[in-house]
Amino acid sequence: MNNFKPIICKDLHELIERKLNHDVNYLIGLYFDNDKENEIKRAINSKDLIEYYRLRNTSHENRYICPFHPNADNPTSFEFDDTKGAFRCHACGVHGTYIKFIVMMENFTDNPYAEAKILAANNFANMPLGFASISDFKNQIRQLVIERYNKTKSLLLNDYFDISLIGPMPTMSIKHLRSEPAKVTPSTHTKNTPPSVAEKKSKEFKLRTLDLEKVIRDINADDVINYGDFKYRIDLGIAKKSKLIKGFENNPTLNSRETLYEFMHKKYDISPQVADKYGLIAFKKENQSLLEYPDFFMINDRVLFPFTDHNTGITVGYQARIMDLDRKNTAKYLNISDFGDIVIKKVRPYRDLSRFGIGNFLFNLYQLRDKNIDRLFITEGVTDAIKLLSLDYDCISPGQPNLTDHQIYLINKYFGKKIELIIFYDNDTNN
Numbered sequence: 193m194n195n196f197k198p199i200i201c202k203d204l205h206e207l208i209e210r211k212l213n214h215d216v217n218y219l220i221g222l223y224f225d226n227d228k229e230n231e232i233k234r235a236i237n238s239k240d241l242i243e244y245y246r247l248r249n250t251s252h253e254n255r256y257i258c259p260f261h262p263n264a265d266n267p268t269s270f271e272f273d274d275t276k277g278a279f280r281c282h283a284c285g286v287h288g289t290y291i292k293f294i295v296m297m298e299n300f301t302d303n304p305y306a307e308a309k310i311l312a313a314n315n316f317a318n319m320p321l322g323f324a325s326i327s328d329f330k331n332q333i334r335q336l337v338i339e340r341y342n343k344t345k346s347l348l349l350n351d352y353f354d355i356s357l358i359g360p361m362p363t364m365s366i367k368h369l370r371s372e373p374a375k376v377t378p379s380t381h382t383k384n385t386p387p388s389v390a391e392k393k394s395k396e397f398k399l400r401t402l403d404l405e406k407v408i409r410d411i412n413a414d415d416v417i418n419y420g421d422f423k424y425r426i427d428l429g430i431a432k433k434s435k436l437i438k439g440f441e442n443n444p445t446l447n448s449r450e451t452l453y454e455f456m457h458k459k460y461d462i463s464p465q466v467a468d469k470y471g472l473i474a475f476k477k478e479n480q481s482l483l484e485y486p487d488f489f490m491i492n493d494r495v496l497f498p499f500t501d502h503n504t505g506i507t508v509g510y511q512a513r514i515m516d517l518d519r520k521n522t523a524k525y526l527n528i529s530d531f532g533d534i535v536i537k538k539v540r541p542y543r544d545l546s547r548f549g550i551g552n553f554l555f556n557l558y559q560l561r562d563k564n565i566d567r568l569f570i571t572e573g574v575t576d577a578i579k580l581l582s583l584d585y586d587c588i589s590p591g592q593p594n595l596t597d598h599q600i601y602l603i604n605k606y607f608g609k610k611i612e613l614i615i616f617y618d619n620d621t622n623n
Contacts, residue, residue, distance in 0.1 A: 199349035235317035238272035509548035551596035
């Protein structure tokens with residue numbers, strides 16, 4: 193990294209702006225090009241778009257009422273074509289790719305196609321990016337830069353190159369980010385023909401590139417050791433400012449305790465005392481108007497299981513389980529850390545949720561981390577862990593059907609390799 197010319201900023205504001213300009217230009221200009229963009233486009237299909245945007249159905253396959261032109265009522269005018277990844281309205285003539293369809297449905301105006309690709313990656317392509325929009329991307333980068341600055345007081349831009357939400361990126365100037373990448377012609381020399389000077393330089397260039405990538409990986413590894421995984425730090429930063437978490441901590445009336453006790457007893461045979469001990473919350477729809485943002489309905493009629501940070505003990509988010517499994521078109525579990533942004537839909541605007549990375553935490557780890565134990569139980573679900581804990585077993589839960597690398601690292605960090613692990617996972621496919 194010392195090979196790069198030092199870039200010294202005059203103050204924190206300039207440092208943040210230059211870092212954001214660099215990262216956003218990389219995100220828009222390069223990150224979604226070629227393979228990433230093609231992967232996203234291939235993943236989008238008409239079925240997902242129809243369900244996500246709740247298009248009005250008809251008796252004709254892939255034919256719908258056009259959502260774009262006013263007073264549309266022809267149930268066969270609007271058509272999707274998955275083979276081309278395109279749509280067309282035969283009445284008003286609007287047409288384009290599925291990415292353009294998302295742009296139009298969301299009314300994106302600033303960097304519309306990049307915003308659409310971010311939405312598609314998160315919702316249709318099974319590529320969770322860790323940020324919901326360019327604005328969210330910038331806010332998270334800004335927070336990480338501020339945290340680093342508060343620790344180091346450095347105004348050297350080079351000291352912030354390794355901060356990234358999308359993996360290692362080139363530490364080049366913005367004008368380089370906008371230029372075409374260099375093309376390397378494959379070698380054509382035979383065994384008896386010595387390589388040309390250009391081919392030698394190409395090989396040397398590749399070696400330097402590989403060395404640079406190794407340096408970046410080493411720096412990132414050191415950063416994880418010193419500061420923690422960057423996604424973990426993002427989750428922690430969001431949690432500390434979460435209006436949703438503060439609301440529940442400061443307003444006990446938001447917890448419908450009788451509903452909580454009844455549900456936990458009938459469903460899991462868990463007593464009110466145990467439910468209170470682990471901070472469980474039941475949020476009923478009629479209390480929605482009491483929230484900081486009354487247009488947020490993502491937690492209505494759900495039980496909230498708090499996850500705490502293993503370092504600080506603060507609540508970092510809730511795993512929200514639906515109480516009525518007969519409700520259609522809704523997820524059984526949601527991992528929520530705060531209120532999200534307003535989403536404009538044809539039916540009505542609503543406030544989305546801000547998610548936390550549940551794979552960065554373990555339920556009940558903070559309570560056990562300083563306890564000297566030789567046997568640890570691990571359950572898939574939080575309720576199973578609570579049940580075992582009520583029977584005096586030492587237990588944690590990832591809150592999902594798998595352990596992430598980070599969760600395995602945490603188990604080793606706090607309990608060591610000699611501990612006996614007893615894993616209880618569900619034997620069904622109902623997650």
